Amino acid sequence: MKFNIALLAGDGIGPEVINEAVKVSDAIAKKFNHEINWTPALTGACAIDAVGVPYPDETHEICMAADAVLFGAIGHPKYDNDPSAPVRPEQGLLLMRKKLGLFANVRPTFTFPSLIDNSPLKRERIEGTDLIFLRELTGGIYFGEKGRKDGGETAFDTCTYTRVEVQRLAKKGFELAMTRSKKLCCVDKANVLETSRLWRETVQAMEKEYPEVTVSYEFVDAVAMRLVQWPNSYDVLITENLFGDILTDEASVISGSMGLMPSASVGEHTSLYEPIHGSYPQATGLNIANPLATVLSAAMMFEDAFGLKEEAEAIRAVVNKSLEQGIVTEDLAGKDAKAYKTSEVGDWLVANL
Amino acid sequence: MKFNIALLAGDGIGPEVINEAVKVSDAIAKKFNHEINWTPALTGACAIDAVGVPYPDETHEICMAADAVLFGAIGHPKYDNDPSAPVRPEQGLLLMRKKLGLFANVRPTFTFPSLIDNSPLKRERIEGTDLIFLRELTGGIYFGEKGRKDGGETAFDTCTYTRVEVQRLAKKGFELAMTRSKKLCCVDKANVLETSRLWRETVQAMEKEYPEVTVSYEFVDAVAMRLVQWPNSYDVLITENLFGDILTDEASVISGSMGLMPSASVGEHTSLYEPIHGSYPQATGLNIANPLATVLSAAMMFEDAFGLKEEAEAIRAVVNKSLEQGIVTEDLAGKDAKAYKTSEVGDWLVANL
Numbered sequence: 001m002k003f004n005i006a007l008l009a010g011d012g013i014g015p016e017v018i019n020e021a022v023k024v025s026d027a028i029a030k031k032f033n034h035e036i037n038w039t040p041a042l043t044g045a046c047a048i049d050a051v052g053v054p055y056p057d058e059t060h061e062i063c064m065a066a067d068a069v070l071f072g073a074i075g076h077p078k079y080d081n082d083p084s085a086p087v088r089p090e091q092g093l094l095l096m097r098k099k100l101g102l103f104a105n106v107r108p109t110f111t112f113p114s115l116i117d118n119s120p121l122k123r124e125r126i127e128g129t130d131l132i133f134l135r136e137l138t139g140g141i142y143f144g145e146k147g148r149k150d151g152g153e154t155a156f157d158t159c160t161y162t163r164v165e166v167q168r169l170a171k172k173g174f175e176l177a178m179t180r181s182k183k184l185c186c187v188d189k190a191n192v193l194e195t196s197r198l199w200r201e202t203v204q205a206m207e208k209e210y211p212e213v214t215v216s217y218e219f220v221d222a223v224a225m226r227l228v229q230w231p232n233s234y235d236v237l238i239t240e241n242l243f244g245d246i247l248t249d250e251a252s253v254i255s256g257s258m259g260l261m262p263s264a265s266v267g268e269h270t271s272l273y274e275p276i277h278g279s280y281p282q283a284t285g286l287n288i289a290n291p292l293a294t295v296l297s298a299a300m301m302f303e304d305a306f307g308l309k310e311e312a313e314a315i316r317a318v319v320n321k322s323l324e325q326g327i328v329t330e331d332l333a334g335k336d337a338k339a340y341k342t343s344e345v346g347d348w349l350v351a352n353l
Numbered sequence: 354m355k356f357n358i359a360l361l362a363g364d365g366i367g368p369e370v371i372n373e374a375v376k377v378s379d380a381i382a383k384k385f386n387h388e389i390n391w392t393p394a395l396t397g398a399c400a401i402d403a404v405g406v407p408y409p410d411e412t413h414e415i416c417m418a419a420d421a422v423l424f425g426a427i428g429h430p431k432y433d434n435d436p437s438a439p440v441r442p443e444q445g446l447l448l449m450r451k452k453l454g455l456f457a458n459v460r461p462t463f464t465f466p467s468l469i470d471n472s473p474l475k476r477e478r479i480e481g482t483d484l485i486f487l488r489e490l491t492g493g494i495y496f497g498e499k500g501r502k503d504g505g506e507t508a509f510d511t512c513t514y515t516r517v518e519v520q521r522l523a524k525k526g527f528e529l530a531m532t533r534s535k536k537l538c539c540v541d542k543a544n545v546l547e548t549s550r551l552w553r554e555t556v557q558a559m560e561k562e563y564p565e566v567t568v569s570y571e572f573v574d575a576v577a578m579r580l581v582q583w584p585n586s587y588d589v590l591i592t593e594n595l596f597g598d599i600l601t602d603e604a605s606v607i608s609g610s611m612g613l614m615p616s617a618s619v620g621e622h623t624s625l626y627e628p629i630h631g632s633y634p635q636a637t638g639l640n641i642a643n644p645l646a647t648v649l650s651a652a653m654m655f656e657d658a659f660g661l662k663e664e665a666e667a668i669r670a671v672v673n674k675s676l677e678q679g680i681v682t683e684d685l686a687g688k689d690a691k692a693y694k695t696s697e698v699g700d701w702l703v704a705n706l
C-alpha cells in the first residue's frame with residue numbers, strides 16, 4: 001500500500017521524537033512492502049516564528065490531503081507567561097482540531113509490566129489497568145462564545161453542545177466498547193449542568209441500539225476519585241471536552257508510563273496521532289527525550305488509520321522488547337543503568353524490528 | 354461563651370454522624386465552660402419529603418440566626434436516576450450556598466500517620482501531604498444562565514465571574530497562605546477560558562499587596578496530574594467552582610483518609626461545617642458510619658467560627674488517640690481487628706476527652 005502522511009513535528013523535542021517515529025515507520029513500511037510519502041508542515045511556535053500564525057493555511061491543506069497526520073508536540077516557554085497574548089501556539093492546536101473536524105480524542109491508559117513500579121500508585125491498585133477515554137474535542141466551553149462585559153469586570157465562557165455532537169462521539173464509544181469488554185461509562189455533571197443532562201439523555205436513548213453494552217453514568221467528581229482508587233474498574237469512558245482534558249491527564253500519570261502514552265484524534269476529514277506528552281522545552285536538542293510515545297502513536301496510526309494490525313503489533317512488540325532489555329532514555333533508566341539517547345533508541349528499534 | 358448552632362443532619366447517615374459530633378461538642382463545651390444551643394432544621398431529601406422543597410425558608414432563617422451551621426450529608430438514591438427531575442436534594446445545597454453567601458469552600462487534605470498505608474499512593478508519594486483548597490462556591494458555571502435552544506436539541510451553560518468575586522476568594526487564599534508556608538497556587542485554564550484569564554489577571558494584580566507570598570499559576574489539567582504525582586508539593590490552592598469540585602474530590606482520596614476529611618464553607622452571613630463524604634444511603638440506620646469527619650468538622654467550627662483553638666485541638670487530639678488505639682468503625686478497622694459502632698466511637702471520644 002501507499003500512504004501520504006503529513007508530518008507536524010512542532011516545537012521543543014517534537015522534531016527529535018518525530019524523527020525516531022519516522023525511522024521506525026519507514027522500516028516497518030519496507031518490511032511489509034508499503035510506501036510512505038511524508039510531507040512536513042509547520043505548526044505551533046515554530047509556525048508563529050516563520051509565518052506569524054500557529055496553524056498556517058498551507059499546513060491545513062497538507063493535512064487535508066494526507067491519509068493521516070503524525071504530530072509531535074507544540075508549545076514554547078516564551079508564550080507561557082501571558083495567556084492572553086494575541087497569538088499563542090495553543091490556538092493553533094484548537095484551530096487545527098476544529099478545521100480538521102477531529103471531534104474524538106482517543107486516549108488509552110495502560111500499563112507495561114516492566115514499568116509498573118514507576119506508578120505513584122501501589123502495584124495492587126494499578127495492575128491490570130487498561131482503559132480508554134474518548135474525549136469530545138471540538139465542542140463545549142473551548143469553542144463557545146466568550147468575552148468580557150461591564151468594562152472588563154465580568155468575564156464569561158459558554159459551554160454548548162448539540163445532540164448531534166453528543167451522538168457522534170457516543171457512537172464511537174459504543175462501537176469501541178463492543179470491541180472490548182462491552183462496558184461504557186458516560187462521565188458528566190448532570191446534577192448541575194444542562195449540557196450534561198443533554199449528554200446523559202442522548203446516551204440513554206442510544207442504549208437500545210447496543211443492547212449488549214452495559215452503560216454506567218458517573219459524575220465527573222466521582223470519576224476523578226475512582227480513577228485514583230480503582231483505575232482498573234474502568235474500560236471505555238466518554239466525556240465532554242473540558243472534563244476530558246482534566247481526567248485524561250489525571251489518568252495518564254497513574255500508569256507510571258506517561259512518557260509512553262500515545263493518542264489519536266479522529267473525526268470528519270482525517271485522523272491525527274500524537275504522544276500525549278508536551279514539548280519539554282528544556283530538553284530541546286539534547287537527544288534525551290523518550291521517543292516511545294510517538295513511536296506507539298505511529299503504531300496506532302498503522303492499525304486505526306490504515307487497518308494494518310500486523311504492522312502495528314510488530315511496532316508494539318519491538319517497543320516492549322526495548323523496555324524489557326532496558327534500551328531506554330534517561331527518564332526510564334534505573335539509577336545505575338545506562339541511559340540511551342533518543343536516536344539510539346530509534347536505531348535499536350529499527351535494527352530489532 | 355454561648356453559641357447558637359444550626360444543626361442540619363440531612364439524609365442517610367447524616368443524622369448518625371451528626372449525633373456523635375453533637376455529643377463531642379457538648380462534652381467540649383462543658384469542659385471549657387461554654388454553652389451550646391442546637392437548633393435542628395430540615396434539608397435535603399428529608400426536607401423534600403416533609404415540606405416539598407430541599408432548603409425550606411424556615412431552615413434558612415435558622416441558619417441566618419445561628420453563629421454557625423453544622424451539616425451532615427444529603428442525597429437519597431430515589432433521586433439518583435433522573436438528574437433532570439424538577440426537585441432534587443442537590444438543588445437545596447446550591448440554594449443554601451447561594452442564600453447564605455458561602456463563597457469559599459475550605460477543603461484540607463492531610464494525612465494521619467496511622468492511616469497512611471490506606472492511601473492508594475505509595476507511602477513516599479503521600480507522606481507529609483498537607484494542602485488546602487479554597488474552592489469558589491457561589492459563582493461560575495454552577496450558577497450561570499443555562500437552558501435549551503433549537504427545540505431542545507442544543508443545550509448551554511454559562512460560566513461567569515466578576516473581578517469582585519475573584520478578589521474576595523483570592524483574598525482568603527492570600528491570608529491563609531500567610532498563616533502557612535506563604536505559597537499560593539492559582540489553578541485555572543487561562544490558555545483557553547476568558548473567565549480563567551480574569552482570575553489570573555486579578556490574582557496577579559493582588560500579588561503586590563502580599564509581597565511575602567509566592568504565587569504560582571498552573572493549568573487545571575497539570576494540577577490533576579501533579580496531585581497524584583507529588584501531592585506534598587502543594588500548600589494553598591485557589592480555584593473556581595467546577596475545577597474545585599473535581600480537584601478537591603481527587604485530592605480527598607489520595608490521603609487514604611477520605612472518611613476523615615472535614616470541610617468548611619465560609620462567606621458573607623455565616624459559616625458551615627461538614628464532612629466531605631456523602632450520605633452513604635446503604636449504611637443508613639446501621640450505626641456503622643465513621644463519625645470522625647463530622648467530629649473534625651466540629652473542631653474546625655470551634656477554631657474558625659468561634660476562635661477557640663484550644664477546644665479544637667482537644668478534639669483533634671482525642672480523634673488521633675482513637676485512631677492510634679484502633680477505636681474505629683469498620684471502614685478503618687484492620688481485617689482481624691474489632692470494628693466499633695458509630696455511637697461507640699462517639700462515646701469513647703467523649704470519655705477520653
Ligand SMILES: CC(C)[C@H](C(=O)O)[C@@H](O)C(=O)O
Nearest residue numbers: 090091093094245544545574
Ligand atoms: C494546550 C491545551 C489547549 C490543550 C487542551 O486543553 O485541549 C491540552 O491541554 C490538551 O489536552 O491537548
Ligand SMILES: CC(C)[C@H](C(=O)O)[C@@H](O)C(=O)O
Nearest residue numbers: 191192221443444446447598
Ligand atoms: C452535589 C453537587 C451539586 C456538589 C457540587 O458539585 O458542588 C457536590 O459534588 C459537592 O462538591 O459538594
